Amino acid sequence: MKIYGVIGWKNAGKTGLMERLVAEICARGFTVSTVKHAHHAFDLDRPGKDSHRHRQAGAREVLLASHERWALLHELADAPEPPMGEMLDKLAPVDLVLVEGYKRDAHAKIEVFREPAGHELIQPDDPTVRAVASDVALADLPVPVFDLNDTAAIADFILAETGLVAETPGDLPDACFLPQSAPGMASVAEAQAMLRGSLGPVTAVERIALAEAQGRLLADDAIASRANPPGTNSAMDGYGFAHASLAGGNVLLLDEGRSAAGAPHRSAVAPGHAVKVLTGALLPEGVDSVAMQEEVVIADGRITLPDGLSPGANTRAAGEDVAEGALALAAGCVLGPAELGLLAALGLAEVRVRKQLRVGVLSTGDELAAPGTTRDPARTYDANRPMLLSLAARWGHRAVDLGHVPDDRDALRRALNAARGAVDVVLTSGGASAGDEDHVSALLGQEGHLTQWRVALKPGKPLVLAQWQRMPIFGLPGNPVSAFVTALLFARPALSLLAGGRWPEPRGFTVPAAFAKRKRTGRRELLRARLDGEGRAVLFRSDSSGMISSLAWAEGLVEVSEDAQQIEPGDPVRFIPFGSFGL
Known part of the structure; x- marks a missing residue:
């Protein structure tokens, strides 16, 4: 603080x-x-x-x-x-x-x-x-x-x-989401390209102590103010000497003293002489190579070195890791343990980072009830809100619970007005289609700036991209699996851009299928799957988008392209583990 x-x-x-x-x-x-x-x-x-x-x-x-x-x-x-x-x-x-x-x-x-x-x-x-x-x-x-x-x-x-100067690039334009270029359904790639080309950072910049920067987004390129290592040093315990001295033979005079990490040998080492050096110690003047202590023989004030030592043997050159003035980390990267270690090694005590993106999560629908409050079969427990709040937090954002509103436009309007200023972006679930009770898309279309997309994706076809007083809104489907998948594919990378980070690409790999499936052309499909003991992809027992248990059962998603396909057991398929989506 x-x-x-x-x-x-x-x-x-x-x-x-x-x-x-x-x-x-x-x-x-x-x-x-x-x-x-x-x-x-x-x-x-x-x-x-x-x-x-x-x-x-x-x-x-x-x-x-x-x-x-x-x-x-x-x-x-x-x-x-x-x-x-x-x-x-x-x-x-x-x-x-x-x-x-x-x-x-x-x-x-x-x-x-x-x-x-x-x-x-x-x-x-x-x-x-x-x-x-x-x-x-x-x-x-x-x-x-x-x-x-x-x-x-x-x-x-x-x-x-205090280093808390807010450096916000400014609000997004009134209509940052681009309209569909053609009627009909957009492909997943087209929808992602639109988001990637439309969004930018909306978060302020602050300077904080490096020890407090875990999980934060780097605001500026980190440039090395000094080299790492700062000076040429020994890679192991041994004896340092000038390689040119070996022209007169492998037997050198051994000087007294030693060079240790943090306590370097202050005197120059003359040609034909050697001195003890410890791991990490700066090489004294006159030393450019090191012989391992296990490979030398010491007797009567002399040291016999092994044959075949090359110039610079067993040393680490100054700046061989990071040179002074070099780019150490690029702006937008997430500061994890390795990144924090690197910045500390370069001498940075403070770092400029983006303030956390405030992600509000709002559930809509008359049918929803808080978990445990009723046993009425006509009511559905609100599973999407805790799920989406958890996703936002796992992605490094500040998750803000905006609660639940019924299918009422006035209530929805009040909720969105209250969110403006409290959060930077809103994720809603439900009401994203074009039916009589789809008040999210209706209200945003009448009083906000709405781009309603029908994405060629299963599960997760309806997707609302909109703004309410310049606050971005992602209207996700109401079915839990559809909300989860569209959050992974669209909300996650978009939130990263809004937070000041990069567009993350999930990384999958090819595995054999343990299933048979016939697919028609048209939509990309993401199938809930896990790997069996032989590394084959096994599908969940049902492809229903309402079965939230499938998400807890699955380890990732099998991605099937828009093309018509007939997949047989043993055929190669692309498996994307949930960890590749930041989970």
């Missing part, structure tokens, strides 16, 4: 500025918490309230809880006041913590100054004060001075200081 302080003398206007900054920075899409320090006793409840009576009776801690908030009151008694760092550890993670008070702590601060308060400026004697917000003109200060009422400029300064 980033920390920034607001300080000033009493009645300078600190709390007013804090209030305005919280509203301003939250409106820019960042999460903010606050810490308020007081030099006097305070109470959160009036005398006579139950919690106050509990404390007065001697309770060490009193926890207040309601459906809106909770608070824990802890009595210090004779214990010393905890330091600010201990207080910060009690907060849930947010983008920024604004601290009011704590003048003596070392974090960066902005001073609030009002002339009527009658106090001298703190800044001249405090190097942690990085700017002043004042209601009067101030001259000859070595830090920026802001108008106390210019909240936006002060927020800009604090966000820049």
Whole structure:
């Protein structure tokens, strides 16, 4: 979490500025918490309230809880006041913590100054004060001075200081999804090409500590500021020497001392001499090759080297992994353990990443009920919403549950309006066709920007691509298997582009079929499958798109192209494991 302080003398206007900054920075899409320090006793409840009576009776801690908030009151008694760092550890993670008070702590601060308060400026004697917000003109200060009422400029300064500058490329255009180029059904490839050509990043950029960057998307190309390894070093324990010395024979004089990792040998090694070197140690001046310690003979201050050593033997050249100034990682890559290790090896303590894409998931339909709430056979438990929320989270996005709305356009309109600003993109399920109760496509067609596609795909033919006040919406089919498959093929790569990442291509491989299937020309089919003990693809017992159990049973999908085919047992088929879709 980033920390920034607001300080000033009493009645300078600190709390007013804090209030305005919280509203301003939250409106820019960042999460903010606050810490308020007081030099006097305070109470959160009036005398006579139950919690106050509990404390007065001697309770060490009193926890207040309601459906809106909770608070824990802890009595210090004779214990010393905890330091600010201990207080910060009690907060849930947010983008920024604004601290009011704590003048003596070392974090960066902005001073609030009002002339009527009658106090001298703190800044001249405090190097942690990085700017002043004042209601009067101030001259000859070595830090920026802001108008106390210019909240936006002060927020800009604090966000820049903390590396939380929002760098959003801008909203998508009103109609980012292109219409179908021809009537009829689009192929899977055509629909994917349209998405790939239409979408771009909608997420802001922030600078965070490398240790916090697991799973995030790299915002900029990472360029090596120094080589890795930074200097030529030994690849193993042994003895270093100049290869040219071997022209006079394999017996060299052995110098005292050694070169170890982090403790290099400071003296140059003369021709005809050798010195002990350990794995990872920088090669001393005069050394360009290393002999393994198991292959040498040492006696009477001399070392006999083995025959056949080549120049540079058993060494690692400076920059042989990554050269200084080289591209280490390209923007848009996901930072996993290997990527974080590479950036750390190059000396990067912080990294600019994309803020997580906020993916809202909304279920629609009168027939849906929350799991476990009814046994009415006319109602269907809402399986799509937890499934799609889990998919969004597995793909590295911030999954936001938007709940369930019935088949009612006013309710759907209210839900979409509420989502705007809370999320970056919405996945809906149900209501994506053109029937009387398909309110998603109907509302988006009348009041949004709608491209309704019929994709030549089984399962998953109906697919709504739309915008609501420039917020992208993916209307997925209501049947669980269809929703799952269309999410893998279309939502996953599109969400990656919106998040600032790359278009991910699933990787399959060829296996023998353990089934027979006759297929007509027209639609691409994705069959739920798993591999048997002989590595053959076995299909689920039914191809119904309503059988969600097939997704738990399957290990991946067999992809059958649009062409007419007659598949017999033993024929090669393409199998795409679920792991290739980021699961």
